[in-house]
Amino acid sequence: MMWTKQVLEMIWQGVLETLYMTGLSTFFGYVLGLPLGIILAITDKTGICPNRFLYRTLDIVVNILRSIPFLILLILLIPFTRLLVGRSYGSTATVVPLVVAAAPFIARMVESSVKEVDAGVIEAARSMGAGTFTIITRVMLVEARTSIVAGVTIALGTILGYSAMAGTVGGGGLGDIAVRYGYYRYEEGIMFVTVILLIVLVQIFQLTGMKLAARINHK
Numbered sequence: 001m002m003w004t005k006q007v008l009e010m011i012w013q014g015v016l017e018t019l020y021m022t023g024l025s026t027f028f029g030y031v032l033g034l035p036l037g038i039i040l041a042i043t044d045k046t047g048i049c050p051n052r053f054l055y056r057t058l059d060i061v062v063n064i065l066r067s068i069p070f071l072i073l074l075i076l077l078i079p080f081t082r083l084l085v086g087r088s089y090g091s092t093a094t095v096v097p098l099v100v101a102a103a104p105f106i107a108r109m110v111e112s113s114v115k116e117v118d119a120g121v122i123e124a125a126r127s128m129g130a131g132t133f134t135i136i137t138r139v140m141l142v143e144a145r146t147s148i149v150a151g152v153t154i155a156l157g158t159i160l161g162y163s164a165m166a167g168t169v170g171g172g173g174l175g176d177i178a179v180r181y182g183y184y185r186y187e188e189g190i191m192f193v194t195v196i197l198l199i200v201l202v203q204i205f206q207l208t209g210m211k212l213a214a215r216i217n218h219k
Contacts, residue, residue, distance in 0.1 A: 018198075025095050030152070030155075065100065098166070106151070116147060
């Protein structure tokens with residue numbers, strides 16, 4: 001295939017759609033995953049508000065969702081996606097399964113980050129009369145901020161990979177272009193370019209995230 005203006009525009013549109021899916025899915029993934037991860041951390045037996053039943057229930061739900069391969073989850077959620085956005089294909093529709101897949105993954109990372117906070121710092125806050133909400137917002141999240149920001153970088157890379165996989169079922173973005181042109185039409189040049197662009201995007205996310213985490217860590 002010649003590298004015509006139409007082809008270049010198609011690839012550029014694929015980049016924009018990939019960024020759109022990744023960014024929006026990461027945002028809503030954290031809207032759900034951040035509080036879920038905090039609840040998992042504080043309700044564990046070593047947390048500040050132990051609750052065996054709540055922890056075990058959420059733990060099972062998170063483990064089940066994380067155990068389902070993304071492509072299968074994408075297919076399972078087609079009826080729900082269609083109900084929510086009116087269709088089951090395209091970049092906007094792909095955001096729905098991406099969020100469902102990302103939220104439990106993000107919750108685990110947040111849980112791990114919060115559990116790394118020094119117990120002595122939490123006890124010191126308690127001794128000064130700080131309540132649960134204050135300890136979570138003013139101590140745990142502040143102390144774990146570097147790890148949480150680093151986790152965002154990992155989440156972006158993972159969700160970007162998921163978005164590329166969604167291209168196999170018309171999910172839009174670079175993955176869709178790679179499948180439709182690189183695989184079905186044997187356009188190796190387009191396949192190569194889309195793979196390089198995906199690698200470049202992941203590297204940009206990683207470098208930006210790590211620099212931001214390092215800057216926060218020094219504050």
